[in-house]
């Protein structure tokens with residue numbers, strides 16, 4: 001997530017308001033959710049009572065509890081919450097959701113225009129934790145599936161059996177299709193759900209100025225702050241410590257890297273060293289994103305990890321679960337020129353080595369594209385869960401085996417060989433002082449000789465003799 005540089009541009013939206021430029025943060029995000037989609041997030045994506053409760057508590061803690069208690073005479077009519085309580089003591093949950101929804105919308109609109117400067121950028125202070133699952137952690141929501149859904153599932157299974165299980169997208173970038181087995185996916189979702197409702201769990205990140213990202217985020221290991229584009233040990237707005245990455249998840253990451261290495265070895269018939277293309281890494285940071293079906297993430301680079309880690313090309317390992325995402329990636333900061341792939345539930349995308357600094361983003365989430373068992377067994381809400389694992393620091397020596405392309409992001413640009421992009425190499429200070437003197441002398445000698453020639457034979461003859469010489 002940690003992405004770099006200025007001049008970022010949102011991935012997709014064309015509306016002027018959504019083309020908001022954010023000068024500081026490194027990861028570029030999609031436009032703020034429209035009011036419509038926020039409303040949708042409040043109402044339609046809260047299918048169960050418990051999630052409705054969460055939404056309500058997010059705005060008015062304790063309001064639900066008070067519904068069943070007798071109406072108290074108002075202490076004062078100043079507070080809008082008290083007004084709601086007094087006038088509508090026994091409204092149905094639906095209408096309350098709408099009411100509270102519109103209150104929250106105006107609240108968030110206000111906060112957008114107000115620059116707090118309080119350092120609470122993107123905080124959901126006072127909000128109930130965001131639950132990525134429907135129902136509660138124990139109960140299962142059994143949904144009946146229509147024929148259309150069942151047929152879609154069968155088609156998907158058939159397509160998957162025809163797709164290559166490993167795709168080498170470019171040097172240092174490998175896609176492991178359907179790598180995470182259904183049971184593993186359920187486990188991962190459950191881990192994220194449990195951590196996500198606890199301290200340091202999911203929140204909707206944003207910037208000090210008020211713009212919000214079109215996703216919910218939770219960091220494990222270290223906290224990534226979109227406003228400053230940097231990592232820290234605690235989350236600024238609530239001082240929460242990011243939970244640790246569960247061991248089980250680390251194991252999946254290692255398995256995925258090992259599978260890519262196996263593939264690269266076989267592909268190179270054992271001749272290549274897969275670690276040179278895709279270095280092994282041991283994740284100590286994980287950024288977990290949950291996208292609703294209107295979520296997106298703008299084009300960005302992940303480069304807020306330590307320089308040693310970036311220079312070594314330690315990969316980002318990304319797990320996709322739930323609905324399918326359209327993922328864009330490319331060499332330049334221009335999503336119109338980007339390549340597109342679909343990331344489906346169970347896919348693992350790895351980009352390191354030469355591809356560590358690709359620009360990438362999520363342009364859309366396909367609604368109802370998650371496998372049925374994801375909702376049946378894991379109760380994942382409509383949307384997509386994404387986990388990106390990284391290693392913050394690299395302790396080994398980077399100079400011994402520099403990862404290709406590593407130098408194009410170094411600020412000091414002093415590495416002797418800089419692979420700026422495919423087909424473009426910069427050899428820093430390649431010519432030694434003697435070579436430079438020698439070249440200068442040759443240039444001078446040729447120049448003087450040309451002058452003498454021109455003055456003796458004339459410009460026209462000189463031009464023709466040069467032409468003959470070179471032909």
Ligand SMILES: O=C(O)CCC(=O)C(=O)O
Pocket residue numbers: 001002027287289297302318325327343360361362386388
């Ligand atoms: O959701 C994804 O696939 C990408 C997430 C990402 O790029 C990030 O968290 O930095």
Ligand SMILES: [Fe+2]
Pocket residue numbers: 001002300301302360
């Ligand atoms: Fe990223």
